[in-house]
Amino acid sequence: MKSSRIVAVLALAVCCFVLAAGLAAAEEKLSLTGKIKGYDLEAKTVTIAAGDGKEMTFTIKSDKALQKLDDRLFKGDEVKIRYIIKDGTNLIKDNNDLKGTKPGC
Numbered sequence: 515m516k517s518s519r520i521v522a523v524l525a526l527a528v529c530c531f532v533l534a535a536g537l538a539a540a541e542e543k544l545s546l547t548g549k550i551k552g553y554d555l556e557a558k559t560v561t562i563a564a565g566d567g568k569e570m571t572f573t574i575k576s577d578k579a580l581q582k583l584d585d586r587l588f589k590g591d592e593v594k595i596r597y598i599i600k601d602g603t604n605l606i607k608d609n610n611d612l613k614g615t616k617p618g619c
Contacts, residue, residue, distance in 0.1 A: 544596070544597055545595065546595045547564070548592070548595075549563050549592050550562060550563075550583075550589050551589070559574065560583060562595060572595065573604065573605050576609045579611060582614070591614055592614070592616070593612060593615065594613045594614075596608075
């Protein structure tokens with residue numbers, strides 16, 4: 515009797531874990547193309563002016579993406595961004611989520 519309860523509890527725990535992992539993996543990435551208005555390497559942020567004139571600020575989680583701003587991307591360059599919104603913050607999570615539109619970026 516006790517062993518069947520333990521098995522049931524373990525099965526329920528595994529199901530909850532799989533469900534939580536699936537929800538975490540299902541983050542929908544949004545896209546934006548615009549020009550770099552400015553950036554702050556210490557704060558790990560970049561501000562983009564979209565084609566409609568709207569400005570958005572993004573927090574950069576990837577050190578490689580941040581390095582692009584220091585090496586190849588500059589104020590006024592056009593970029594394509596993929597981002598997620600987490601806790602009200604626009605996040606650029608991966609290196610490939612920040613790309614310049616000119617060759618070599």
